[in-house]
Amino acid sequence: MAGETTRGQQTKWQTPCQQCPLRSLPSFRDFSAKELDFVAQFKRGELSVERGATILVEGMHSAHLFTLLSGWAFRYKLLPDGRRQIMNYVLPGDLVGLQGSLMDEMDHSVEALTPVTLCVFERAQLGRLFERHASLAYDLTWIAAHEETILDEHLLSIGRRTALERTAYLLSFIHQRARSAGIVGGRRVMPITQQHIADTLGLSLVHTNKTLRKLADRKLMRWQDRGCEILDAEGLLDLSGWEGLKRKTQPFI
Amino acid sequence: MAGETTRGQQTKWQTPCQQCPLRSLPSFRDFSAKELDFVAQFKRGELSVERGATILVEGMHSAHLFTLLSGWAFRYKLLPDGRRQIMNYVLPGDLVGLQGSLMDEMDHSVEALTPVTLCVFERAQLGRLFERHASLAYDLTWIAAHEETILDEHLLSIGRRTALERTAYLLSFIHQRARSAGIVGGRRVMPITQQHIADTLGLSLVHTNKTLRKLADRKLMRWQDRGCEILDAEGLLDLSGWEGLKRKTQPFI
DNA sequence: CGCGGATTTGAGCGACGTCAAGGAGCGTGG
């Protein structure tokens, strides 16, 4: 799977952890040398997938977990009749598949929104991590608890905010996350379709479209070609009634 | 706060961990002697609160975390104008306040639905736990990831299930959890009002009432006095399109 | 040029919300 040789002995090692481009971003915490050593050998390879590829499938048992290195992905669940709910988006630095590594099977699926590269870790080594690297173990727990925080806020949105508020919230949320992950390419954020937004917010595609139009009419954002441009981040945040991301720096692995 | 003396030297120690009533339940994992020792000294006392009391408040910084020993509670968030979203219910064996111990402040509040007893742990000792008890650290991560799993399913419900399906899901969910926590007192489950159900499912009180009526008409459940009786657990599960709880045994602290 | 995916827009409808009113159960004080 990952770490396969492309030709001869050469593995697909694009990025040794020591030079991980994420580490230099202000929003990620620093590693000690010892931690870095461990993570470097914890990493088993890299995995690259196309846009639209499914990285993990609900119900599967996976021997790996991943950190997303570059690109965008999202986590979702399906109802038997095909209704889809997107739980969250996965950005560089985010851990993927921790839940599936701890429980026996994935409770959700993960799909790539763009071409994506992931660092591959072996689930079997998680035990070693917990035994020998308390600080990283702590980080893992932190990461899981942080995801819980985000889901709480999403739940509040879907359960209690109006369509307009929800949409403003989601755009603000994604915008802030993208900024902190260092991937706001100019004015265009988010490689997603309106269908993704609908499936994240629990709305229909048509109503999502009309709601986005209202936001555009208020000059808060502008939709363009699989994504949107944020015109008035403050206005959106205001409308959503959300407090914004709290954490300045986050751990990652 | 907790551990205060009631008279003379006698502390409110109702339950030494060695005799914790939860440990004998089939759904909780066993401790090794070493783990038990640590947890026993990690526990700083007990806290008892009345029905309706607020145990933790969103935005607060708490020096403690808790395991619920007996009773029912729930986690919720509020919008500035008072709209409330309940994220989950807290049953015996559940950890409360982990998120607030890892981040700096609570992202949600917790309120007691019945008189509640909690074991009190000190946040400051979490570091020791991670350093010396890898297996417990692993459990903490597991617990956080498990909560994530539950929130994923709730999100799916609120986002994509109809009012009838949602309600059937919630009743099934609470029923299964109550069973596995060993607190189904006869036929009456759940010390909650219809307002709680509404705030959990993102519905209005009136519509919740009408939806419960439909379930009752189908002889799936019967509402009675702050709670409900499950008449046809299978029928409810079926209607909800939920797969049911997966885990047989869960760790706790 | 043709095709498929994404976005738009209008029309009509239905699920769910709001408003309003009433009843049942219960604890408290007179």
Next chain:
DNA sequence: CCACGCTCCTTGACGTCGCTCAAATCCGCG
């Protein structure tokens, strides 16, 4: 014992937000 004031549950009437259906349009790509 009774009256009262709560909280919670119920039900009807009516309004509306968001859904479904349907049809265009736009656009990148083969």
